[in-house]
Amino acid sequence: MSNQAVEIKILGRTLKVNCPTGQEDALIAAAEDFDNRLKELSERTKVSNPEQLLMFTGLNICSELHNERREKNNYADDLSNKISQLTENLDKALQNQPKR
Numbered sequence: 001m002s003n004q005a006v007e008i009k010i011l012g013r014t015l016k017v018n019c020p021t022g023q024e025d026a027l028i029a030a031a032e033d034f035d036n037r038l039k040e041l042s043e044r045t046k047v048s049n050p051e052q053l054l055m056f057t058g059l060n061i062c063s064e065l066h067n068e069r070r071e072k073n074n075y076a077d078d079l080s081n082k083i084s085q086l087t088e089n090l091d092k093a094l095q096n097q098p099k100r
Contacts, residue, residue: 010035011050037061 003018008031019027037057047053 011038011053034061 002021004021004024005016006019006024006027008015008017008028010031017027017031034057037060038053041057041060042048042053045056047056
């Protein structure tokens with residue numbers, strides 16, 4: 001798979017980033033989301049130091065990611081438990097069927 005150079009803009013700086021072909025739109029959307037988060041955090045906290053903004057925004061994104069993973073794992077565990085209960089109920093129901 002080849003890479004494509006894509007220009008993105010973060011905190012007013014234009015950067016060229018290599019990206020797998022076909023993923024350019026996703027990279028641009030991610031960069032726009034990241035830039036918006038940085039601007040919102042700067043406005044909300046009045047922090048203007050780019051390094052601090054990058055660090056705090058990165059930490060916020062990691063926190064969101066961990067929460068999403070935890071929720072996904074909880075959902076998967078719940079679903080697995082429900083499937084086990086259904087399987088158990090079906091097994092019991094089949095055992096109670098009269099034999100032909």
